[in-house]
Amino acid sequence: MLLAKLSKLSTLYDTCKKDKNESTFYDLLNVFCMTEQKLRYEYYFEMLDNNINDPEFFFSEMKNENIFFIDYQYKCEEETEITNILDSYCECGKKVSQHDSVIELYQLSSDFKEFISDRNKKALDYNGTSWRKNKLILEELRGVNNLVPFLGSGLSKPLGFPSWPELVEEYKEGCSESELLGIQFFLSKKKYLDCFDLIINDVENQNIKNVEHLKQKISWAFKSKKIDNDNNYKDVINLNLPLIITTNYDDNIDISGENRYSSVIFKDIEDIRSIENDNVIIHLHGSAKNTVKSSMIVTKQDYIELYEDDIYMRKLQSILGNKAILFIGYSLDDYYFMDELIKICEANKGFSEYYAFMINVSQADLQSYMPDYYNIIKIISIDISETVEFNCEVINIVRSYLKYINNNLYLMDI
Ligand SMILES: [Zn+2]
Known part of the structure; x- marks a missing residue:
């Protein structure tokens, strides 16, 4: 039940995501859990607005799935009162809902908090x-x-x-048999710099003949990638x-x-x-x-x-x-x-x-x-x-x- 609700919202979140946003719905819930207080809609709206399009719609979906515990804060004769039942009666005899300026305060309900905590513990x-x-x-x-x-x-x-060993493996291709033995030895000792020295200084190696060639190759290998x-x-x-x-x-x-x-x-x-x-x-x-x-x-x-x-x-x-x-x-x-x-x-x-x-x-x-x-x-x-x-x-x-x-x-x- 709880899982089904979350996975539905998570899928919806992904479809509403703003460009470049890498966060997941669970990241957001984790942030909501971290705020120990009950907070107004504006707070949630702002958090959602930073991450997704149509935050208002998404918030109402979260509300529909009952993931929040809601308190109602209202004023009665200059006093601020709080209740969690909108239909209940105030001490003044009126229904809570009949007061002016009833504000809803939201907090993730405890079973969802527990779910996020368990998920984090697992991670x-x-x-x-x-x-x-x-x-x-x-x-x-x-x-x-x-x-x-x-x-x-x-x-x-x-x-x-690439990793160091992968670079050495690639660059040693043009080397002479005798240098390959040395390179193999240093590779096994994780002494990659010594490998590079052998590669550069091997007279038979026509592929990488000097340090400039080596840096050119490494520069290509580490060019920024859009992955x-x-x-x-x-x-x-x-x-x-x-x-x-x-x-x-x-x-x-x-x-x-x-x-x-x-x-x-x-x-x-x-x-x-x-x-x-x-x-x-x-x-x-x-x-x-x-x-x-x-x-x-x-x-x-x-x-x-x-x-x-x-x-x-x-x-x-x-x-x-x-x-x-x-x-x-x-x-x-x-x-x-x-x-x-x-x-x-x-x-x-x-x-x-x-x-x-x-x-x-x-x-x-x-x-x-x-x-x-x-x-x-x-x-x-x-x-x-x-x-x-x-x-x-x-x-x-x-x-x-x-x-x-x-x-x-x-x-x-x-
Ligand atoms: Zn009242």
Whole structure:
């Protein structure tokens, strides 16, 4: 019964959606649940109007499905009275409905609230082991000031961009037999930068002969794509934080941020004050845009020029000092970057706190690949079985965790 009503309204919501609106009817109900008060029609109208066409009609449909609990507020002899039965009698002897200025106040009724809460709990995998292990860290994150999301390639993957190993596999095609052996070795060690060095320096390789060729290829691979695949960029934007840092070359976080953020390539930041009073997305490793593709940090030499440059590193330290950093979308594949970044963090000791979402990661592997990282970062480990739904499930649980951190997930009795 309840499910049938909701699915009917959800279908209707989707047909009324305004362009570019990515929210679902359940997202909206979640927001309604979060408002503990009973509110006037105007509030609901405005919320609906932000998301769909014909909000008035949709509201009346919601009312018809009895999803609201309604109170009637009216004035009688200068006193404000409230009742939930319009047909009842007031102390003055008249019917409630016979008073002037009867105002209806709406709140989602409790069975619908319970449904949304259960749905949210399911999305968090509330009864699973991941949640039990992660809950305390997520709660800690709720209270953190100065949170800075630090975004890695995992966030761009659902949009169809290649991973490091996929790039190496593709670019090694033109290499000589002897270099292929070396590339295979480094691939198995997740040392992708060493792979790129071998690819560029292989005299037999006519496909990619130098670093400019490599960056041209990578620029093509990460050109913005107009793909509607679900992803977590909007969820990061919805955290409403002033600073976001990404090591990704693609510009999907910028597109999701629309006009709310200005984007800058880290090396182009002239002074810290220039970014302090603005909402900023910093591309730490450059951008794949054709006009600035040389900005991409791709080879070992690029990394050295960035991470071993005193001026850049002081700048990065002052940006990160006193911040709590939340890594999202990084894996063991990003081992080299993590290693470099942790050195910077170490120099910042005591000034920052570090957290990371990691998917199906082995703590033991982490500890052996990246001991420094493992020691200072609190890992929010998400374990998901490798089914066909894998990508969707990762996106959903990351979304729920981010909403939870932001106190935007309605949960009853926890
Ligand atoms: Zn009265």
